[in-house]
Amino acid sequence: MPVEARSDIPVPLPDEVDVAIIGAGTAGMAAYRQVRKHTDRVALIEGGPFGTTCARVGCMPSKLLIAPAEARHRLAVLPAFGIHSDAGTVDGRAVMQRVRDERDRFVGFVQAAVEGFDPAHVIRARARFEDPHTLRLQLPGNGTGGAVARLRAGRIVIATGSRPAVPDMLRAAGDRLLTSDDIFDWDTLPGSVAVFGAGVIGLELGQALHRLGVRVRLFGRGGELAGISDPAVRERAVGILSDDLPMSLDARDVTVSRDGDAVAVRFRDPGTGPCNEPFEWVLATTGRRPNVDDLGLEHAGLERDGRGVPVFDRHSLRAGDSHVFVAGDANDDLPLLHEAADEGRIAGENAARFPEVLRQDRRTPLGIVFCDPQIAFVGQRHAALEQAGVEFEVGEVAFEDQGRARVMQVNHGLLRVYGERESGLLLGAEMIGPAGEHLAHLLAWAIQARLTVGQVLEMPFYHPVIEEGVRTALRLLNEALGMGPHPPPRCIDCGPGA
Ligand SMILES: Cc1cc2nc3c(=O)[nH]c(=O)nc-3n(C[C@H](O)[C@H](O)[C@H](O)COP(=O)(O)OP(=O)(O)OC[C@H]3O[C@@H](n4cnc5c(N)ncnc54)[C@H](O)[C@@H]3O)c2cc1C
Numbered sequence: 001m002p003v004e005a006r007s008d009i010p011v012p013l014p015d016e017v018d019v020a021i022i023g024a025g026t027a028g029m030a031a032y033r034q035v036r037k038h039t040d041r042v043a044l045i046e047g048g049p050f051g052t053t054c055a056r057v058g059c060m061p062s063k064l065l066i067a068p069a070e071a072r073h074r075l076a077v078l079p080a081f082g083i084h085s086d087a088g089t090v091d092g093r094a095v096m097q098r099v100r101d102e103r104d105r106f107v108g109f110v111q112a113a114v115e116g117f118d119p120a121h122v123i124r125a126r127a128r129f130e131d132p133h134t135l136r137l138q139l140p141g142n143g144t145g146g147a148v149a150r151l152r153a154g155r156i157v158i159a160t161g162s163r164p165a166v167p168d169m170l171r172a173a174g175d176r177l178l179t180s181d182d183i184f185d186w187d188t189l190p191g192s193v194a195v196f197g198a199g200v201i202g203l204e205l206g207q208a209l210h211r212l213g214v215r216v217r218l219f220g221r222g223g224e225l226a227g228i229s230d231p232a233v234r235e236r237a238v239g240i241l242s243d244d245l246p247m248s249l250d251a252r253d254v255t256v257s258r259d260g261d262a263v264a265v266r267f268r269d270p271g272t273g274p275c276n277e278p279f280e281w282v283l284a285t286t287g288r289r290p291n292v293d294d295l296g297l298e299h300a301g302l303e304r305d306g307r308g309v310p311v312f313d314r315h316s317l318r319a320g321d322s323h324v325f326v327a328g329d330a331n332d333d334l335p336l337l338h339e340a341a342d343e344g345r346i347a348g349e350n351a352a353r354f355p356e357v358l359r360q361d362r363r364t365p366l367g368i369v370f371c372d373p374q375i376a377f378v379g380q381r382h383a384a385l386e387q388a389g390v391e392f393e394v395g396e397v398a399f400e401d402q403g404r405a406r407v408m409q410v411n412h413g414l415l416r417v418y419g420e421r422e423s424g425l426l427l428g429a430e431m432i433g434p435a436g437e438h439l440a441h442l443l444a445w446a447i448q449a450r451l452t453v454g455q456v457l458e459m460p461f462y463h464p465v466i467e468e469g470v471r472t473a474l475r476l477l478n479e480a481l482g483m484g485p486h487p488p489p490r491c492i493d494c495g496p497g498a
Pocket residue numbers: 022023024025026027028045046047048049050052053054057058059060062125126127128159160161162180201291294295327328329330334335336337338340
């Protein structure tokens with residue numbers, strides 16, 4: 001990792017501030033910028049390295065690993081275009097060198113931003129509540145444990161992020177057990193990895209490693225995959241992705257043990273006999289836990305939920321009717337980068353204005369999984385609509401015959417869109433398919449603008465583009481809502497393969 005941007009500049013610590021922010025990640029830095037607009041009496045407290053989870057061990061290095069994997073995988077479609085190539089040999093050291101170099105560049109941008117903050121505001125320490133308004137600061141030591149200081153704060157923003165949660169059953173892998181915090185520092189690619197947890201991180205990293213030539217098996221639970229809630233989309237996703245990546249999404253009787261330097265994974269897939277597969281490494285991608293357990297929250301006088309997170313209002317980020325605000329992964333609501341930034345802004349603004357606290361609209365939910373084909377969620381999920389008893393209809397398009405997708409040899413997937421029966425409002429979508437990141441944005445913007453399905457269909461659609469597939473799904477949805485005619489099976493006005 002790059003050197004710390006900020007040395008421990010001997011700046012006198014304040015005794016008291018208007019707002020203390022715990023954690024200088026994405027949410028904490030966004031909060032700091034807001035607070036600065038109102039007061040100079042602010043402390044941004046960071047107990048770990050600067051650079052944010054996103055840049056250091058999250059969004060950016062994971063996408064840097066996925067990019068070469070996708071580039072290599074595209075070589076497999078070349079013969080279908082009549083092109084033959086024997087390229088594709090993987091130089092693991094070069095792959096990981098680029099991942100680390102580019103990662104360090106991104107981390108450097110964040111560190112430069114921190115360098116731009118007033119040094120008097122930035123405190124290198126781990127913070128814990130001693131009472132609702134007092135933080136105990138454990139300052140960095142020189143190997144012998146650092147000094148302790150105390151800071152009184154009128155308001156406090158908790159923006160402490162999250163960390164990998166590792167189940168005990170994987171601990172037997174010993175020093176062969178890794179998390180996403182470790183792998184981007186690899187010097188080279190390993191030979192084999194058992195990836196436990198078929199959520200977003202497991203799927204993204206498991207598929208990328210597999211496509212870079214690492215022997216991978218993705219172990220899941222109960223058939224879940226990347227949080228897809230629509231059973232039709234999940235079934236399609238499992239079909240497409242398991243064609244390529246070895247998966248045991250409902251592995252039973254799993255045990256992990258060491259066999260010398262290797263890790264033996266014993267398991268049973270439904271309908272098969274017992275298997276015993278050796279791996280060099282075990283990668284735990286079994287979820288993340290909010291960093292609230294070591295904050296002394298029992299001294300903060302806040303009501304907490306079952307995971308120990310202060311009960312808070314997602315429109316103000318305020319914990320109960322207190323002076324404490326909880327933003328980003330720490331609140332365990334929507335652990336995504338853009339949400340952490342939004343929440344930091346709202347929490348910072350409210351902490352600064354306190355006791356005036358404003359409730360703000362939140363954006364339309366949007367989630368993108370950078371596997372290939374991409375998985376995406378927009379607006380209300382299928383399961384949530386069903387659970388809430390919303391009366392809705394579904395329109396769908398399969399991408400196998402979609403014109404542009406076929407031209408490009410990316411014709412795999414299924415998009416399902418949901419619309420409200422009475423109003424015709426577009427409510428949500430789940431998908432696996434080509435250009436998922438772009439289609440998901442279009443749909444999210446339409447939902448946030450509160451457009452009906454009919455109004456979205458009034459928008460321009462070019463030809464031949466993958467967005468024509470969205471139009472097909474929306475036309476079928478409009479018909480199901482009783483608000484549009486049955487679309488012609490081979491739509492002439494839209495050109496072939498729409
Ligand atoms: C592998 C991976 C891939 C991801 N990919 C994506 C993606 O593609 N898109 C996306 O939207 N999201 C992605 N995410 C999620 C995204 O990275 C997080 O939602 C986001 O970074 C959370 O930001 P944050 O500010 O809440 O936390 P962080 O950036 O983790 O900041 C929290 C800070 O608090 C500090 N801290 C903790 N406790 C204390 C304490 N007691 N005292 C002082 N400081 C403390 C920590 O050291 C840390 O610096 C990914 C995550 C992972 C792990």
